[in-house]
Amino acid sequence: MSKKVIKNIAGLFLIIAVIILSLDIHSLDSERRIPASEVFDVDAYVEDFWKNRLPGRLADAVDIEYLVQLLKNDPDEAFDNYSNKLGISNTHYFYISGTGKVDSAGEESVLLTIGDEIQAELETTYVFGNAIRDGSGLVDIDEFLNMMDFNMVSVYINRKAKSEVAEPFRKEVGPGMTVRFTGAAEINRLHGVTEPLSIIPIRISLDHGE
Amino acid sequence: MLKKLPVILIFTSLLVAGFSGCGRSSGPEKGQMAVVISTLNNPWFVVLGESAAAKARELGYSAVIYDSQNNSAREAEHFDNIIAMGYDAILFNPTDADGSVLNVSRAKEAGIPTFCMDREINSRDAAVTQLLSDNFTGCVKLGQYFVQEMNKQGTYVEILGLVGDNNTWNRSRGFHSVVDEFPGFRMVAQQSADFDRNRAMEVMESMLQANPDIDAVFAGNDAMALGAYQAILAAGKTDQIKVFGFDGSDDALNSIAAGRLTATVMQFPVMMAEMSAVLADEYINGRTDFDSRTPVEVVLVTSDNVSEFLD
Numbered sequence A: 001m002s003k004k005v006i007k008n009i010a011g012l013f014l015i016i017a018v019i020i021l022s023l024d025i026h027s028l029d030s031e032r033r034i035p036a037s038e039v040f041d042v043d044a045y046v047e048d049f050w051k052n053r054l055p056g057r058l059a060d061a062v063d064i065e066y067l068v069q070l071l072k073n074d075p076d077e078a079f080d081n082y083s084n085k086l087g088i089s090n091t092h093y094f095y096i097s098g099t100g101k102v103d104s105a106g107e108e109s110v111l112l113t114i115g116d117e118i119q120a121e122l123e124t125t126y127v128f129g130n131a132i133r134d135g136s137g138l139v140d141i142d143e144f145l146n147m148m149d150f151n152m153v154s155v156y157i158n159r160k161a162k163s164e165v166a167e168p169f170r171k172e173v174g175p176g177m178t179v180r181f182t183g184a185a186e187i188n189r190l191h192g193v194t195e196p197l198s199i200i201p202i203r204i205s206l207d208h209g210e
Numbered sequence B: 001m002l003k004k005l006p007v008i009l010i011f012t013s014l015l016v017a018g019f020s021g022c023g024r025s026s027g028p029e030k031g032q033m034a035v036v037i038s039t040l041n042n043p044w045f046v047v048l049g050e051s052a053a054a055k056a057r058e059l060g061y062s063a064v065i066y067d068s069q070n071n072s073a074r075e076a077e078h079f080d081n082i083i084a085m086g087y088d089a090i091l092f093n094p095t096d097a098d099g100s101v102l103n104v105s106r107a108k109e110a111g112i113p114t115f116c117m118d119r120e121i122n123s124r125d126a127a128v129t130q131l132l133s134d135n136f137t138g139c140v141k142l143g144q145y146f147v148q149e150m151n152k153q154g155t156y157v158e159i160l161g162l163v164g165d166n167n168t169w170n171r172s173r174g175f176h177s178v179v180d181e182f183p184g185f186r187m188v189a190q191q192s193a194d195f196d197r198n199r200a201m202e203v204m205e206s207m208l209q210a211n212p213d214i215d216a217v218f219a220g221n222d223a224m225a226l227g228a229y230q231a232i233l234a235a236g237k238t239d240q241i242k243v244f245g246f247d248g249s250d251d252a253l254n255s256i257a258a259g260r261l262t263a264t265v266m267q268f269p270v271m272m273a274e275m276s277a278v279l280a281d282e283y284i285n286g287r288t289d290f291d292s293r294t295p296v297e298v299v300l301v302t303s304d305n306v307s308e309f310l311d
Helices: A003-022 A034-038 A042-057 A064-073 A075-082 A131-136 A147-172 B004-018 B043-058 B070-083 B099-107 B134-147 B166-177 B197-210 B222-236 B248-258 B268-285
Strands: A091-105 A109-114 A116-124 A178-188 A197-207 B031-037 B062-067 B091-093 B114-117 B129-131 B154-162 B185-192 B217-218 B242-245 B263-266 B293-294 B299-302
Touching: A003 A178, A034 B134, A042 A147, A064 A075, A064 A091, A064 A116, A064 A131, A064 B031, A064 B197, A075 B222, A091 A116, A091 A131, A091 A197, A116 A147, A116 A178, A131 A147, A131 A178, A131 A197, A131 B248, A147 A197, A147 B134, A147 B293, A178 B091, B004 B099, B031 B043, B031 B070, B031 B268, B043 B062, B043 B217, B043 B242, B043 B268, B070 B099, B070 B166, B091 B099, B099 B114, B099 B293, B129 B134, B129 B268, B134 B166, B134 B217, B134 B242, B134 B263, B154 B166, B154 B197, B154 B222, B197 B222, B222 B242, B222 B248, B248 B263, B248 B299
Parallel strands: A116 A197, B031 B062, B031 B091, B091 B114, B114 B129, B129 B293, B154 B185, B154 B217, B217 B242
Antiparallel strands: A091 A109, A091 A178, A109 A116, A178 A197, B263 B299
């Protein structure tokens, strides 16, 4: 191989190296241009919500037996007086409390019977959506620069509910135990209540029945 | 030249109206509303624009549709014309969450209220209000269905929309806020196809070459989902790969009913557009209490409930 060819190949490699080194490669996700996410401290916001603002709201949760009856007898009063919703939507969010006996404890949820006939499912895996955020009535969309920040509040609240409430509960719970719960549930106004009612637990106390 | 400026602007405006296929209504009018749409290349946005203009006319206004062609410079030109012509309100579907803020702020300074439809701008107070599909929550629901359909495991690819659009990231983040909680899933590729069907087909073709064994595709809108499906069909892998979209377009609904797409999320562009015109009318008539944003609920559509949405 002549010196000229070697020089040309070396030159080519040099040019390629310069091009590669001059490229600023970063992920598509980093291209999202949402400046508020860089300044909004969602961790601090949710910490304050969870510790300081939520407990007072939990005290106002409606009793599940009363609510289910009301939803059957006078759904408008139930939705108008005990639920919150966001924007233009048929999905309403309720804060609900009650005491029930565990029928079964699965990987994804715990099935309870409350009173003689009401069945509810406390979610332990699918802790998603806006039931806690929007059911609280404490998080105002106007506080946020964009929807992403507002939505991240739900994500962080749900993570907290899952790690601090749902997962410890799942490890401890078993059939026959008595559970006192407060949680958030979504009910579609058009479809009404469907049993078992799915509830995301926020506060749990267990009686092992010993 | 300056004396001729208004004539030139009026002529330009009518020309734009002519190009977009819509003109002003005849008869006595309460005022004029401009409908500025990010692109009329996508049927979904055509529905959005035409519904807004039709409702504005029904309310007694003249209405002109401006097509920004997904080009923020063209959008800025439209705002120049709209401000010069002294419109009473702008029903606006932005091209860029950040870049469009300046246009809306300029209109506000000129005393023209803007009402955003479907796409968000990153500002609390530039627009009077923003009517937005609750994309994030829709994709949380889609994500949960995805997890259940896939039995909590599998490899998948994601096709994103426009990277400068908040909807793209609200959908992606909503989906990942669920799916990423399940360690059995692995995303092997993520690429933008700009909400475009043909581009999505090309993207999917190259994704399939690099990742022939994927189990699912999450696309940020139905057009891209259908483009991806075409590539999957050509590769003979329709039995292997599930496709999930977003929008609730007629094509996607028919595709779900036929067992091709697995799921989509239904948005309501007509309602959003009409409500924007109504709110603009209320603002012009003196209403002042508006939330900065009004999310509009979206609905998960699968083979279980698709019949509710088909004509």
